[in-house]
Amino acid sequence: MSKVKKKVKVIKIDLSKCNGCRACEVICSAFHANPKYSSNNPARSRIRLIREPLRDIYLPVYAGEYTPAECMGRDKYVIDGKEYSECDFCRASCPSRDVFKEPDSGLPLKCDMCEDDPPQEKPLCVQWCINDALTYEEREEEVEEEVKLDDMEVGLESMVDKYGLQKVMDTVARMAKKE
Amino acid sequence: MRYSETGYNLEIDLSRGNIERVETDPRLTEHHLGGLGTNAKILWDRVPPETEPFSPDNLLIFGTGLLVGTPAPGCNRTIVTTYSPQTLFMGYSMMGGFLAPELKHAGYDKVIFRGKSPNLVYLWINNDKVEIHDASHLRGKGAVETAQLIRQELKEPNAQVAAIGLAGENRVYMASIEQGRSSASRLGLGAVMGDKRIKAIAVRGTKDINIARPAEFMQLCNEVLQYIKVRAPNLVPEVMPILAGLGSPQEMLHTDEKWHTENFMWGNARIRRKDFWNKEIEEKWKNALETVRTRLISCYNCPMKCGAIISIPGISTYMMKCFSKLTYTMAAFVDDLDFGFKIAQRATEYGVDGFSTPQAMAFGFELKEAGILTDADFAGCPTDNEGKFYWLLDRIVRREGIGDVLANGTYWAAKQIGKGAEAYAHNNIKKHEQLPLKLGMLNPIYFLMYCTGEKGNITQIEGNFPQAPFSTMELKEAFVKDWVQAPNDKFKKYVLDWEMRGERSMPFYPPVDACCEIVDWQEKMHYIDDALGVCAGLSSFPLKPPYHIHNLPTFISLATGIDMDEAGLTKVYNRNRNLVRSINVRRGLRRADEKPPEDHWKKRFPELEEKLLDAYYKFKGWDQQGIPTKETLQELDLAYVAGDLEQRGIIKNEQG
Numbered sequence: 001m002s003k004v005k006k007k008v009k010v011i012k013i014d015l016s017k018c019n020g021c022r023a024c025e026v027i028c029s030a031f032h033a034n035p036k037y038s039s040n041n042p043a044r045s046r047i048r049l050i051r052e053p054l055r056d057i058y059l060p061v062y063a064g065e066y067t068p069a070e071c072m073g074r075d076k077y078v079i080d081g082k083e084y085s086e087c088d089f090c091r092a093s094c095p096s097r098d099v100f101k102e103p104d105s106g107l108p109l110k111c112d113m114c115e116d117d118p119p120q121e122k123p124l125c126v127q128w129c130i131n132d133a134l135t136y137e138e139r140e141e142e143v144e145e146e147v148k149l150d151d152m153e154v155g156l157e158s159m160v161d162k163y164g165l166q167k168v169m170d171t172v173a174r175m176a177k178k179e
Numbered sequence: 180m181r182y183s184e185t186g187y188n189l190e191i192d193l194s195r196g197n198i199e200r201v202e203t204d205p206r207l208t209e210h211h212l213g214g215l216g217t218n219a220k221i222l223w224d225r226v227p228p229e230t231e232p233f234s235p236d237n238l239l240i241f242g243t244g245l246l247v248g249t250p251a252p253g254c255n256r257t258i259v260t261t262y263s264p265q266t267l268f269m270g271y272s273m274m275g276g277f278l279a280p281e282l283k284h285a286g287y288d289k290v291i292f293r294g295k296s297p298n299l300v301y302l303w304i305n306n307d308k309v310e311i312h313d314a315s316h317l318r319g320k321g322a323v324e325t326a327q328l329i330r331q332e333l334k335e336p337n338a339q340v341a342a343i344g345l346a347g348e349n350r351v352y353m354a355s356i357e358q359g360r361s362s363a364s365r366l367g368l369g370a371v372m373g374d375k376r377i378k379a380i381a382v383r384g385t386k387d388i389n390i391a392r393p394a395e396f397m398q399l400c401n402e403v404l405q406y407i408k409v410r411a412p413n414l415v416p417e418v419m420p421i422l423a424g425l426g427s428p429q430e431m432l433h434t435d436e437k438w439h440t441e442n443f444m445w446g447n448a449r450i451r452r453k454d455f456w457n458k459e460i461e462e463k464w465k466n467a468l469e470t471v472r473t474r475l476i477s478c479y480n481c482p483m484k485c486g487a488i489i490s491i492p493g494i495s496t497y498m499m500k501c502f503s504k505l506t507y508t509m510a511a512f513v514d515d516l517d518f519g520f521k522i523a524q525r526a527t528e529y530g531v532d533g534f535s536t537p538q539a540m541a542f543g544f545e546l547k548e549a550g551i552l553t554d555a556d557f558a559g560c561p562t563d564n565e566g567k568f569y570w571l572l573d574r575i576v577r578r579e580g581i582g583d584v585l586a587n588g589t590y591w592a593a594k595q596i597g598k599g600a601e602a603y604a605h606n607n608i609k610k611h612e613q614l615p616l617k618l619g620m621l622n623p624i625y626f627l628m629y630c631t632g633e634k635g636n637i638t639q640i641e642g643n644f645p646q647a648p649f650s651t652m653e654l655k656e657a658f659v660k661d662w663v664q665a666p667n668d669k670f671k672k673y674v675l676d677w678e679m680r681g682e683r684s685m686p687f688y689p690p691v692d693a694c695c696e697i698v699d700w701q702e703k704m705h706y707i708d709d710a711l712g713v714c715a716g717l718s719s720f721p722l723k724p725p726y727h728i729h730n731l732p733t734f735i736s737l738a739t740g741i742d743m744d745e746a747g748l749t750k751v752y753n754r755n756r757n758l759v760r761s762i763n764v765r766r767g768l769r770r771a772d773e774k775p776p777e778d779h780w781k782k783r784f785p786e787l788e789e790k791l792l793d794a795y796y797k798f799k800g801w802d803q804q805g806i807p808t809k810e811t812l813q814e815l816d817l818a819y820v821a822g823d824l825e826q827r828g829i830i831k832n833e834q835g
Binding site: 019020021022023026027030033035036037038039040041042043044052053054055056058103128130131 | 248249250252277284323327336359360384385386387388389390393394396397404407408473474475476477478479480481482484488490495496497498
């Protein structure tokens with residue numbers, strides 16, 4: 001594979017500035033609604049605020065890749081006297097927990113940096129975080145070219161993992177017949 | 180499809196353990212919006228005026244505002260409504276936090292409790308699954324502690340919980356309903372919750388909230404957010420810092436308390452300490468706040484940081500907002516702010532109102548000094564100021580001894596104690612304790628607000644108009660220049676003409692007619708907020724807020740699909756306002772109840788005050804007893820209310 005120049009989009013998360021309002025979740029779910037902004041629902045958000053006020057834990061985490069299997073361990077991090085589960089920082093849509101999944105279908109969610117046409121100046125969660133807990137940066141990197149799966153493929157892959165390829169194909173075939 | 184609301188209420192019959200999901204009539208939304216408006220409608224329709232607050236027939240309604248849960252910033256309010264055990268009138272108290280949006284995402288606009296549970300229970304709402312759980316193991320637990328325990332036992336860290344503490348369980352008249360950083364504190368609604376044997380409500384919801392015209396709605400939301408970003412740090416000059424920006428009073432941010440400590444009264448709203456604030460106190464108090472304040476925090480979908488996490492070594496963490504850091508400190512005459520944070524922690528777990536409770540305690544100790552209460556009443560009470568207050572707080576929430584008497588608030592306690600105790604319950608309106616503020620010259624605007632505010636709490640009616648004139652023409656002009664929130668140019672003229680001294684100063688300026696318009700406008704904004712669930716801190720409370728009468732109708736139209744303009748919204752406000760008034764009139768509210776605390780101002784003007792009240796009643800379409808006239812009610816599509824009041828002989832024939 002050849003190397004290509006790629007713009008890397010970076011969201012910088014400053015935990016000390018997070019006021020715990022969850023506006024990031026609200027706007028993310030509204031932006032990704034279809035039609036756009038027609039509904040909102042933090043449970044569909046691709047950013048999740050892990051929020052435990054009494055332990056002063058305010059940790060925004062973005063949805064990353066779907067994973068069919070959970071990790072073996074559940075390690076813990078202690079940062080400035082506050083204990084976090086390893087899972088708290090994890091971006092995966094994973095069988096061990098119900099975050100980063102569509103609430104009705106269970107299909108995995110993944111942050112797409114609000115890629116849009118015309119392009120947004122910044123991801124919406126950053127735009128709506130006026131306390132600057134989330135800020136946006138771009139940098140260039142040389143990376144190996146890769147073929148990315150689109151949303152439907154990621155979804156189908158998770159269905160295949162869950163039910164097996166044959167069952168998914170049968171279902172699709174049956175649905176096609178009904179149409 | 181219903182937009183911006185779910186279209187369903189939960190009806191919980193606690194006596195029978197029955198749970199129903201009931202579809203609501205969309206016409207009621209058009210007539211009353213939601214929140215306070217539809218709560219009042221339900222109370223009027225379903226709870227007869229003879230009902231005692233602690234009767235199983237009384238309803239306890241947790242209503243969400245119409246815009247709650249939409250992306251509109253700061254729309255997160257829960258409006259709790261019932262008959263207040265303290266005032267005996269309609270009690271409504273509100274809280275921000277995270278409960279109302281969660282309830283909407285679970286698929287409900289309101290939870291309506293009726294009856295009385297045989298045992299202590301909590302309600303668990305998880306989308307379509309709604310269950311009544313036994314709460315006997317939570318008896319006596321703190322409100323914050325209860326929320327934590329429920330989240331743990333349900334294994335739902337994202338459940339939002341509103342709970343009562345010991346005070347609510349024991350039906351203390353100043354019991355609050357606590358929810359994270361927020362609470363519905365005023366008027367004893369926690370006591371009604373305790374009377375119904377509901378320890379808590381826990382909610383988890385993962386459903387969508389729909390918007391009628393999404394793209395345009397989002398553009399408005401973005402404008403509001405951008406406006407907040409510019410306005411919040413740009414303080415209005417000459418206004419005290421806690422009120423000069425946006426949000427509820429920024430008590431968790433600012434450390435300068437010169438104004439409060441030297442202008443508000445100490446003890447039982449009695450003593451002014453004009454030279455209290457000095458360098459040493461300033462240093463100590465700043466240090467006290469900064470040591471315990473772990474983080475400034477917000478309610479759901481709001482960038483303002485009006486609350487704080489308070490962590491004191493050796494005491495469990497809690498959250499605080501607004502003024503309660505000072506109410507206990509000042510009522511107890513303690514010069515050390517640490518005390519305020521420590522006792523507020525205990526008070527929050529007990530679940531009591533941070534305004535009424537310290538005042539009831541200071542009142543108790545004043546009666547002891549006056550010899551009206553005796554040493555026997557305070558047997559075992561420590562003698563130091565801090566110890567005394569902890570001791571009495573413990574007695575009040577347990578209703579032990581003198582605590583049982585004081586648990587009913589100063590008005591009822593004074594009645595029960597007798598021996599001249601009534602004169603010491605001097606800071607009430609409609610039996611409800613007020614801010615410990617005593618001033619010189621009568622302010623005609625505040626006079627009307629204090630008298631006629633249906634809730635009896637000044638912060639729920641004051642707001643968008645400056646509290647006092649600016650000192651120079653330059654400042655006045657700067658203020659009105661970009662004052663887009665004013666209903667019309669007349670209001671700008673009032674600000675420009677208003678002076679600190681001379682002919683155009685208080686109490687005779689603003690003139691009576693202008694006072695009526697100003698008060699009505701400020702009240703209107705609160706009623707709209709309370710129906711929509713918009714936080715007053717972004718709308719009716721601060722100067723120059725992002726939400727105002729000119730943009731709120733569009734917000735409603737775009738979110739709900741209901742056709743709304745300024746005239747229409749004004750009509751809804753008047754309808755809701757007159758419905759709330761009628762509920763209270765039906766329970767006996769009359770002109771004689773509408774007065775400020777006698778000693779609120781040193782310089783009073785009885786003749787002017789009568790004129791103000793006469794004119795304001797007329798402005799509102801009420802008779803000289805403050806009762807809405809038949810015509811007023813009919814114009815607002817409240818003919819059924821007029822009919823009821825007529826049948827009861829409240830609206831008399833001679834009124835027309």
